[in-house]
Amino acid sequence: MVATNGTSTLDLDRAGTRPGALIDPFLRAITYLRVSVTDRCDFRCVYCMSEHMTFLPKADLLSLEELDRLCSAFIAKGVTKLRLTGGEPLVRRGIMTLVSSLSRHLESGALKELTLTTNASQLEKYAAELKSHGVERINVSLDTLDPDKFRAITRWGDLAKVLAGIDAAQAAGLQVKINAVALKGVNEDEIGGLLAWAHGRGMDLTVIEVMPLGDIGEDRLDQYLPLSMVRAGLAEHYTLEDIEYSTGGPARYVRVKETGGRLGFITPMTHNFCESCNRVRITCTGTLYMCLGQDDAADLRGPLRASESDDLVHAAIDEAITRKPKGHDFVIDRRHRRPALSRHMSVTGG
Numbered sequence: 249m250v251a252t253n254g255t256s257t258l259d260l261d262r263a264g265t266r267p268g269a270l271i272d273p274f275l276r277a278i279t280y281l282r283v284s285v286t287d288r289c290d291f292r293c294v295y296c297m298s299e300h301m302t303f304l305p306k307a308d309l310l311s312l313e314e315l316d317r318l319c320s321a322f323i324a325k326g327v328t329k330l331r332l333t334g335g336e337p338l339v340r341r342g343i344m345t346l347v348s349s350l351s352r353h354l355e356s357g358a359l360k361e362l363t364l365t366t367n368a369s370q371l372e373k374y375a376a377e378l379k380s381h382g383v384e385r386i387n388v389s390l391d392t393l394d395p396d397k398f399r400a401i402t403r404w405g406d407l408a409k410v411l412a413g414i415d416a417a418q419a420a421g422l423q424v425k426i427n428a429v430a431l432k433g434v435n436e437d438e439i440g441g442l443l444a445w446a447h448g449r450g451m452d453l454t455v456i457e458v459m460p461l462g463d464i465g466e467d468r469l470d471q472y473l474p475l476s477m478v479r480a481g482l483a484e485h486y487t488l489e490d491i492e493y494s495t496g497g498p499a500r501y502v503r504v505k506e507t508g509g510r511l512g513f514i515t516p517m518t519h520n521f522c523e524s525c526n527r528v529r530i531t532c533t534g535t536l537y538m539c540l541g542q543d544d545a546a547d548l549r550g551p552l553r554a555s556e557s558d559d560l561v562h563a564a565i566d567e568a569i570t571r572k573p574k575g576h577d578f579v580i581d582r583r584h585r586r587p588a589l590s591r592h593m594s595v596t597g598g
């Protein structure tokens with residue numbers, strides 16, 4: 249059963265049974281935390297970062313122990329799904345220590361899923377270890393299978409390494425979902441090829457509309473491709489059947505009849521999905537963003553460092569959730585060429 253705001257009553261029941269569970273003013277249960285463990289990355293994707301980024305001084309970052317403490321505070325408050333992201337999560341030094349320590353919450357049953365979103369550049373090295381710590385599914389971002397285009401989009405990336413990472417992940421038994429950002433005039437003719445490749449390897453594919461986050465030194469209107477056009481293009485070659493499948497995220501899925509695989513569309517620009525939002529995000533400096541598309545935030549590093557007890561952190565989280573907004577209002581058109589928000593996607597990890 250689904251409440252009028254899209255929150256399933258099952259979610260509310262599940263979170264509501266815990267004392268101090270996180271329910272926002274619109275009765276959405278907050279059960280999903282995304283953690284950006286670093287703002288740094290070994291790529292410079294054209295839609296995500298400018299070529300010359302200034303990153304945070306390492307001293308400003310939460311330590312791995314502090315990240316663990318913060319994640320554990322959210323888990324104590326009913327968060328059941330945790331995604332590590334970035335920047336590139338696998339370039340954070342010692343990241344496997346964090347994955348390993350968080351896996352105790354999987355073992356206790358408090359956490360249902362520990363996962364990550366990665367560019368896969370380092371995945372060959374870490375895939376087996378991720379699996380051994382209880383990670384079952386990961387998202388890999390990949391916008392093209394053409395090595396030259398891949399280099400152009402990521403500025404610094406090597407497609408062969410990414411493909412080796414995906415091979416290693418599948419060999420380790422990880423379920424892989426591919427995320428591709430649809431870019432006008434760049435990969436719009438390739439989405440069908442990506443689909444056939446991903447489904448041929450037993451991986452779901454999700455396409456994402458480019459969002460106006462952060463100054464990237466380019467015009468967003470030049471990049472923006474509405475997914476309605478991608479879908480129309482795919483429908484000329486494939487039979488797309490609407491299905492009810494949901495991972496609890498913003499993607500709407502279809503089944504591709506010819507391949508049997510699933511294809512997701514994330515359309516923040518053309519279709520607002522905020523009514524069922526169950527998530528919040530923390531940055532690597534311990535700032536809590538209650539919405540990907542709004543600036544309002546809460547500092548959790550101060551309360552975390554002020555006391556060894558978690559009481560102050562719990563109080564700060566509770567207070568922040570009372571400020572979770574109803575939704576975002578991104579616009580990219582000729583009158584709105586500037587970023588809707590000054591922060592880059594790598595701050596909150598998408």
Ligand code: SAM
Nearest residue numbers: 295296334335336365366367389458459593598
């Ligand atoms: N580095 C990792 C990766 O690329 O998977 C994790 C962080 S990255 C910020 C997370 C996701 O955000 C990626 O799938 C990326 O394609 C997407 N992304 C980055 N900037 C975006 C933007 N402006 N609009 C839409 N998606 C974006």
Ligand code: SF4
Nearest residue numbers: 289291293296335367
């Ligand atoms: Fe790095 Fe991911 Fe941003 Fe690309 S999308 S620059 S891989 S953080």
